[in-house]
Amino acid sequence: MGRKLLLKDIDVPGIRSFEVYRKQGGYASVEKALKTMTPDAVMEEVKKSGLRGRGGAGFPTGMKWSFLDRKSDKPRYLICNADESEPGTFKDRYLMEYIPHALIEGMIVSSYALGAKASYIYMRGEFRWIFPILEKAIEEARAAGFIGKNILGTDYSLEVYVHSGAGAYICGEETAQIESLEGKRGNPRNKPPFPAVVGLYNCPTVVNNVESIAAVPPIINIGGDEYAKIGVGKSTGTKLISASGHINKPGVYEIELGLPVEEFLYSDEYCGGIWKGRKLKAVIPGGSSVPILPGDLFLKNAKGEPRVMSYESLADGGFASGSMLGSGGFIVMDETACIVRNLWTFARFYHHESCGQCSPCREGTGWMEKVLHRIETGHGKMSDIDLLVDVAKKIEGNTICPLGDAAAWPVASAIRHFREEFEYHIKYPEKVKDPKHFEKEPFVSERNAVVAA
Amino acid sequence: MADTKPVQFTDAAMALVQKIIKRYPEGRQKSALLPVLHIAQAEFGGWLSTETMDYVAGILNIKPIEVYEVASFYTMYNLQPVGKCVLEVCRTGPCWLRGSDDIIQYLEQKLGIKEGETTADGMFTLKTVECLASCGSAPMMQVGNHYIENLSVEKMDEVLNKLKETHNVPSPDYGSPYPVTPGK
Ligand SMILES: Cc1cc2nc3c(=O)[nH]c(=O)nc-3n(C[C@H](O)[C@H](O)[C@H](O)COP(=O)(O)O)c2cc1C
Ligand code: SF4
Ligand code: FES
Numbered sequence: 001m002g003r004k005l006l007l008k009d010i011d012v013p014g015i016r017s018f019e020v021y022r023k024q025g026g027y028a029s030v031e032k033a034l035k036t037m038t039p040d041a042v043m044e045e046v047k048k049s050g051l052r053g054r055g056g057a058g059f060p061t062g063m064k065w066s067f068l069d070r071k072s073d074k075p076r077y078l079i080c081n082a083d084e085s086e087p088g089t090f091k092d093r094y095l096m097e098y099i100p101h102a103l104i105e106g107m108i109v110s111s112y113a114l115g116a117k118a119s120y121i122y123m124r125g126e127f128r129w130i131f132p133i134l135e136k137a138i139e140e141a142r143a144a145g146f147i148g149k150n151i152l153g154t155d156y157s158l159e160v161y162v163h164s165g166a167g168a169y170i171c172g173e174e175t176a177q178i179e180s181l182e183g184k185r186g187n188p189r190n191k192p193p194f195p196a197v198v199g200l201y202n203c204p205t206v207v208n209n210v211e212s213i214a215a216v217p218p219i220i221n222i223g224g225d226e227y228a229k230i231g232v233g234k235s236t237g238t239k240l241i242s243a244s245g246h247i248n249k250p251g252v253y254e255i256e257l258g259l260p261v262e263e264f265l266y267s268d269e270y271c272g273g274i275w276k277g278r279k280l281k282a283v284i285p286g287g288s289s290v291p292i293l294p295g296d297l298f299l300k301n302a303k304g305e306p307r308v309m310s311y312e313s314l315a316d317g318g319f320a321s322g323s324m325l326g327s328g329g330f331i332v333m334d335e336t337a338c339i340v341r342n343l344w345t346f347a348r349f350y351h352h353e354s355c356g357q358c359s360p361c362r363e364g365t366g367w368m369e370k371v372l373h374r375i376e377t378g379h380g381k382m383s384d385i386d387l388l389v390d391v392a393k394k395i396e397g398n399t400i401c402p403l404g405d406a407a408a409w410p411v412a413s414a415i416r417h418f419r420e421e422f423e424y425h426i427k428y429p430e431k432v433k434d435p436k437h438f439e440k441e442p443f444v445s446e447r448n449a450v451v452a453a
Numbered sequence: 454m455a456d457t458k459p460v461q462f463t464d465a466a467m468a469l470v471q472k473i474i475k476r477y478p479e480g481r482q483k484s485a486l487l488p489v490l491h492i493a494q495a496e497f498g499g500w501l502s503t504e505t506m507d508y509v510a511g512i513l514n515i516k517p518i519e520v521y522e523v524a525s526f527y528t529m530y531n532l533q534p535v536g537k538c539v540l541e542v543c544r545t546g547p548c549w550l551r552g553s554d555d556i557i558q559y560l561e562q563k564l565g566i567k568e569g570e571t572t573a574d575g576m577f578t579l580k581t582v583e584c585l586a587s588c589g590s591a592p593m594m595q596v597g598n599h600y601i602e603n604l605s606v607e608k609m610d611e612v613l614n615k616l617k618e619t620h621n622v623p624s625p626d627y628g629s630p631y632p633v634t635p636g637k
Contacts, residue, residue, distance in 0.1 A: 085586065087545045087547060087583070088547050088584070088588055090587055123630075125630055126585050127586070128630045159476075161476040163488065164487055164488050164491060164631070165527070166491065166530060167529035167582075184523065186527075201478065243589065244589050244591065245551070250588070250590070342549065346545070349545050349583050353583065
């Protein structure tokens with residue numbers, strides 16, 4: 001069993017309440033930080049821990065905090081990104097729903113390190129029933145003196161608020177989130193200036209993912225150096241993985257980074273293997289935005305070395321033969337899955353979620369959705385495949401925010417690894433007219449075996 | 454529905470709105486727009502009429518156009534009347550892998566409507582939505598404040614019957630992240 005830092009108490013009855021959470025050692029990091037450490041010392045520990053942003057980009061959290069403009073006399077803000085809308089990702093929801101105090105504790109310590117006096121948790125509006133859970137947790141923490149004026153008798157004061165989104169994936173992007181929190185449409189801003197200098201209400205702002213913030217209390221409790229010993233290389237600590245798709249045990253798992261992918265996928269402690277006794281076809285290891293990998297390339301890199309669950313190992317091989325850990329949205333497909341249809345659902349998603357500001361993204365995602373739909377339903381032409389590659393290339397790198405790239409990468413990687421399956425759709429239009437085509441008769445490559453053992 | 458009720462928050466709803474406005478710095482009351490629209494939608498029949506949006510603009514002291522452009526950007530706001538019970542079935546990749554297409558097809562047949570439509574008796578509206586962060590319990594749908602997860606075609610009749618009972622009387626539950634009446 002790997003070490004657990006975030007979910008270690010998930011099975012303790014009543015852990016949602018302050019009383020039980022506190023009994024399990026909760027809020028110790030607030031006492032330690034506010035009474036014995038300066039804000040800078042808290043930031044130093046986070047830097048030493050090597051914690052990398054858990055929202056998808058993997059940017060070092062301590063370094064992000066150090067960019068916050070501390071010279072300006074404007075208020076500073078911390079926004080917790082609880083928008084969780086990347087398809088395949090559902091770990092933040094799990095944490096907030098079942099151990100809300102882990103997030104609230106993290107909010108207090110992180111806000112202290114940043115000098116924020118008011119912090120917001122921006123949660124996707126669909127999590128309607130979690131709002132009362134978090135608000136209750138905040139009230140309990142306030143009643144115990146951990147939130148409000150002069151916390152624990154120190155001169156640090158803080159308010160934490162929950163704010164609701166209203167259904168827009170793009171509001172997970174940090175500058176769109178800031179716009180949305182200001183009561184506007186979620187149109188991402190041009191960078192620079194970065195939020196660390198000009199953010200919410202034009203004030204210095206840090207936006208961090210739920211899981212990143214919840215990782216701060218254990219770092220303060222055990223120390224940054226100790227945290228950095230968990231994991232492998234620059235992938236330190238533990239990570240929540242949301243596992244979905246064709247596996248026996250979908251769910252949220254906390255792993256030590258560096259866990260062999262094979263163990264994660266096949267052992268009963270985690271995913272429990274492929275369902276219905278079927279074979280593995282492909283894995284999208286980090287949420288819908290990251291490149292898809294055929295089973296064999298997922299289990300072993302192009303050099304034949306087994307991969308592990310880490311930022312570096314999953315990315316090994318670059319875009320040619322690697323992927324990314326991303327948000328940890330781990331989507332598994334068995335031999336009956338149709339790569340084209342799955343990709344079409346993603347293209348539809350990105351088209352639907354594009355804010356429409358940049359024409360390559362607005363038009364390109366629409367094109368990709370349309371072309372993929374016609375290929376999938378048996379109306380495609382051979383030239384459509386290269387058309388898709390071309391459209392994806394035109395989007396990549398030519399947009400204000402990374403949603404454009406996020407829409408392009410899955411298309412480019414699916415065609416790179418599964419071109420033959422796209423060709424099959426065009427060669428055999430009658431066969432693919434049935435939406436369940438590969439469920440009835442799994443696709444078998446005529447050129448090489450796509451399916452791993 | 455909205456047209457039978459005057460567009461005027463109850464005292465309880467108004468108190469909640471005022472409490473939420475105070476969460477943002479002075480002069481930044483526009484920040485409360487998304488939350489207040491959620492409350493308005495739940496209070497005034499499950500959708501946002503022009504009248505409702507103008508009313509919200511007045512409360513927040515912003516121009517009506519600022520409300521319209523926001524309301525039309527976010528998918529959770531209904532700009533048309535909806536049934537008492539809105540079924541929002543997720544259809545993105547991970548849910549599709551576990552059979553969301555079958556659920557949608559079954560509901561369309563059973564209710565005799567297409568996605569986006571409302572049954573003639575005004576009971577059910579069927580919508581398809583994108584990933585609701587419930588992929589580990591797919592297929593699934595959202596109804597008001599709840600997620601109904603691990604759906605299967607076999608279970609659908611029972612689910613629909615239960616929903617009919619709970620949403621018919623005395624008043625429908627459109628759901629809101631900011632419940633005016635706790636527990637609803
Ligand atoms: C289109 C798009 C959607 C995003 N959605 C989320 C999200 O739902 N949750 C999240 O934490 N980060 C999301 N991000 C990343 C954020 O912009 C930001 O990098 C992150 O919240 C920073 O937190 P971290 O450093 O703690 O990971 C998204 C980015 C993009 C471009
Ligand atoms: S890339 Fe797409 S989502 Fe991002 S700002 Fe441009 S149009 Fe909007
Ligand atoms: S794909 Fe349906 S909840 Fe994520």
